[in-house]
Amino acid sequence: MSGVVITGWSTTSPAGVGRAALADRLATAATGDAPPVGATATVPAGSAWPVEPPPAAPVDVTELSDEPLPTPTGHALVDFDVRAHLGRKGTSFYDRATALAVVTCGDALRDAAVEVDDTNRSRLGVVLGTSLGSFRSTSDYTRETLVQDKPYLVNPVLFPNTVMNCAAGQAAIRYGLRGINATVATGPLAFLDALRYGTNAISRGYVDAMLVGAVEEFSPHRAWTTWLTGRPGRATPTGEAAAVFLLTRADQPGWAGPRREAEVLALATGYGPGGGAAADQALAGCVTRAVRRAGVDPAEVTCVLTGETDPDDTDEFGPACAALGHVPARMRVSRLFGRCDAAAGGLALATFLASEPPEPAPKLALLTGRSPDGGTAAAIVRGWPGAGASDR
Amino acid sequence: MNRVVVTGLGPVSSIGIGVSAFTDGLREGRSGISPISSFDASGFPRRNAGEVPGFRPGTLLRRIEAARWGRSGQFAAAAARLALADSGLDPATVAADRAGVVVGTTSGESVVVEAVTAQQVEAGFGAMDPELLGQVPAGRLAHAVSTELELAGESLTLATACSASNYAIGYAYDTLVTGEADVMFAGGADSVCRWAHAGFYRLGALTADACSPFDRDRSGILTGEGGAILMLETLDHARARGARIYAEVLGYGLNCDANHPVAPDRASIAACMRAAHRNASIKPEDVDYVCAHGTGTPANDSVEAQAIFDVFGDRVPPVSSIKSMIGHTMGAASGFGAIAGTLAIAHGFLPPTINWANPDPALAGLDPVPNTAREANVRVVQNNGFAFGGNNAIVLIGAVE
Amino acid sequence: MTQTDPRMAELRDIVAEVLELEPEELTETGDFAEDYQADSLRAIEILARIDKKFKIEIPQSELPQLSNLKAVYDAVVRHSAGQA
Numbered sequence: 066m067s068g069v070v071i072t073g074w075s076t077t078s079p080a081g082v083g084r085a086a087l088a089d090r091l092a093t094a095a096t097g098d099a100p101p102v103g104a105t106a107t108v109p110a111g112s113a114w115p116v117e118p119p120p121a122a123p124v125d126v127t128e129l130s131d132e133p134l135p136t137p138t139g140h141a142l143v144d145f146d147v148r149a150h151l152g153r154k155g156t157s158f159y160d161r162a163t164a165l166a167v168v169t170c171g172d173a174l175r176d177a178a179v180e181v182d183d184t185n186r187s188r189l190g191v192v193l194g195t196s197l198g199s200f201r202s203t204s205d206y207t208r209e210t211l212v213q214d215k216p217y218l219v220n221p222v223l224f225p226n227t228v229m230n231c232a233a234g235q236a237a238i239r240y241g242l243r244g245i246n247a248t249v250a251t252g253p254l255a256f257l258d259a260l261r262y263g264t265n266a267i268s269r270g271y272v273d274a275m276l277v278g279a280v281e282e283f284s285p286h287r288a289w290t291t292w293l294t295g296r297p298g299r300a301t302p303t304g305e306a307a308a309v310f311l312l313t314r315a316d317q318p319g320w321a322g323p324r325r326e327a328e329v330l331a332l333a334t335g336y337g338p339g340g341g342a343a344a345d346q347a348l349a350g351c352v353t354r355a356v357r358r359a360g361v362d363p364a365e366v367t368c369v370l371t372g373e374t375d376p377d378d379t380d381e382f383g384p385a386c387a388a389l390g391h392v393p394a395r396m397r398v399s400r401l402f403g404r405c406d407a408a409a410g411g412l413a414l415a416t417f418l419a420s421e422p423p424e425p426a427p428k429l430a431l432l433t434g435r436s437p438d439g440g441t442a443a444a445i446v447r448g449w450p451g452a453g454a455s456d457r
Numbered sequence: 458m459n460r461v462v463v464t465g466l467g468p469v470s471s472i473g474i475g476v477s478a479f480t481d482g483l484r485e486g487r488s489g490i491s492p493i494s495s496f497d498a499s500g501f502p503r504r505n506a507g508e509v510p511g512f513r514p515g516t517l518l519r520r521i522e523a524a525r526w527g528r529s530g531q532f533a534a535a536a537a538r539l540a541l542a543d544s545g546l547d548p549a550t551v552a553a554d555r556a557g558v559v560v561g562t563t564s565g566e567s568v569v570v571e572a573v574t575a576q577q578v579e580a581g582f583g584a585m586d587p588e589l590l591g592q593v594p595a596g597r598l599a600h601a602v603s604t605e606l607e608l609a610g611e612s613l614t615l616a617t618a619c620s621a622s623n624y625a626i627g628y629a630y631d632t633l634v635t636g637e638a639d640v641m642f643a644g645g646a647d648s649v650c651r652w653a654h655a656g657f658y659r660l661g662a663l664t665a666d667a668c669s670p671f672d673r674d675r676s677g678i679l680t681g682e683g684g685a686i687l688m689l690e691t692l693d694h695a696r697a698r699g700a701r702i703y704a705e706v707l708g709y710g711l712n713c714d715a716n717h718p719v720a721p722d723r724a725s726i727a728a729c730m731r732a733a734h735r736n737a738s739i740k741p742e743d744v745d746y747v748c749a750h751g752t753g754t755p756a757n758d759s760v761e762a763q764a765i766f767d768v769f770g771d772r773v774p775p776v777s778s779i780k781s782m783i784g785h786t787m788g789a790a791s792g793f794g795a796i797a798g799t800l801a802i803a804h805g806f807l808p809p810t811i812n813w814a815n816p817d818p819a820l821a822g823l824d825p826v827p828n829t830a831r832e833a834n835v836r837v838v839q840n841n842g843f844a845f846g847g848n849n850a851i852v853l854i855g856a857v858e
Numbered sequence: 859m860t861q862t863d864p865r866m867a868e869l870r871d872i873v874a875e876v877l878e879l880e881p882e883e884l885t886e887t888g889d890f891a892e893d894y895q896a897d898s899l900r901a902i903e904i905l906a907r908i909d910k911k912f913k914i915e916i917p918q919s920e921l922p923q924l925s926n927l928k929a930v931y932d933a934v935v936r937h938s939a940g941q942a
Binding site for chain 3 (some may be wrong): 153154155157218219220221222224324
């Protein structure tokens, strides 16, 4: 057991900013129509939980791009405005990924009730997951060198945006976080890798608390990538999201938040060279190791939160069930929020914690991730979903 | 808690490919700077970089097909292959899931991103090649190594910019200390690209043809590239197989300036050094050599030197910058620094700062090991890495006691 | 006259945007660094935008003198003198 707990969290997604917005969206999705404000969906006791919602319809995203898009719809928070959250100063040159991440980090700090000050800022860090930072920022910077009269007439203020650690660095600047600051770039595995990186930083004693999350922005670059590399005509729509959790030691200092939302019991990562059967085996191995390290009975795993995107994809669920020895409920966050790559795992964990269970009791979730090349990861989390949040 | 040692080195650099050629390059104070050939630099006022024109991935890689991976992934995989060969380890003796890799990078597969961007400019977004788009994710740097060496353990890419190799070495060290792995490959890789060249030029941080860190008249960096991977294993594992042990990883320290995306911060860097010393259980007076971040910009070298003065007081060890020879290899930079520091311990010499002509009066008391390598008994090396985003990372490497 | 030269208003817009200010917040003599927390990156970007807008190349070596809007305007006038 890692001895690391989650004391607060936030997401920014097409549902909006913050946990309440996410909970509302889940309630709407579960019933299939819009419930009265403040209502929550429930399922009968004894049935499989959580119930995977039907796929959500993407929205018109054309105003997010001056370039033609392969399809006019996607899963984006179209009216997201960083200035409405953080003001103008210091934010004008954020790219979208940075803006989503910084806003969500701030909301996670608020949700965990953490006050950053000179007594704790060097013990509080950030680790964020990504696929390649902002594909748009890097590609547009290169584009400028190709289309300007002089190739060096690029904007120096935007240069840091081309570096993949931009979002984590700007979050540290915004909130004064001087502890470990890291960025993991493993695409669909990135949230779970960030969770592992943050857990290690805490359990090794380098910091007392970490903001752990992942971000992916909507851009024409990602939309076209999804379109051109997905199944012809059937690609899951491109999504965007940031999800951030405040992690600390179970016996942490008081400043790191009064509540306990979840325990990160164990993580395992692996690689199946070449993908395919080798990666099936690697993922099953990760699940087995994670269950063993967590010291839990695999039969008690209530649900598997996967990063799968295609309707008939069981690349994660299959090996996970084989390793667990039974078939728990499956939750594919892509059905609600599209293809969110690095942010998928974080959205999945948030969705688990925001879902209303039939009875108030701790639940065990297995999170899985898998990359096309053969990277695999698994995490076992014990959560107090829904009303959740017991005092520690 | 396990002790962690360095038993294999894999440099793919502009001054030499493989540990023997790289060692000779450091000892001779060789310059790896040449006119840029990897992109059309004709429109730029600065046209030199530390490319690795002699890199022939096909001759180094055994398993992965170079054409299916980006240049940075090829650098990482080739460097790891060299490190494995240098270590003498028979991979069949290690359980596959007990061996992993952590690769640091600044710009990931930048050459691939530039290729698909050129396609966009030429014929629109829909004209981007799906095969190339599949090569874009930065996670493929570590995956290239895992695939090349058939490793089933951790395969992690850390994108903490120009200190990323030190992050990678630190994280790999932790997985070995805690017993999660027996063998880890750690370091970094990056490729010379247009956008970084343009950006550094625009910042006024790019010099013309010779990078001269700590010199009074230093005027900036030269961009560079390559792959730098170290093979790390637990001391017990290394001894059990009778390995040649270069040095021990003593510990590391990380922190964040949380101040400015680009400008270095003296107090924060000093705090990072102190954290690294504390974590490695050493004192400043134990350090025999500082392998500097030493980019050659007026700001970095001044701030770095002042932080060193703050921490080391009146006993400042020699401080040199191998960036004078290979340029700023971005995410690979502190990996090359760690390899150079390991060689300094193993072979008893200090790599020089070349292109050095005039002492900087503002840095009085600093010994940059000017121009010529120096014989020295080196027991403990401090390897500095700093980065955009205020991502400071320092690794301590020592002789095995 | 700076008040009547339309370039002054255009420069004010350029500088305000780079320094993340409303144009009316920016005075002609307010110091970029002291009063508006600008750093060297922002100063370089102001020169780049002037280059693109007016086709006037102000050398980066003059950056230390370009500490307020009036100084930037004067530099634009000076460097455009021979071009018209």
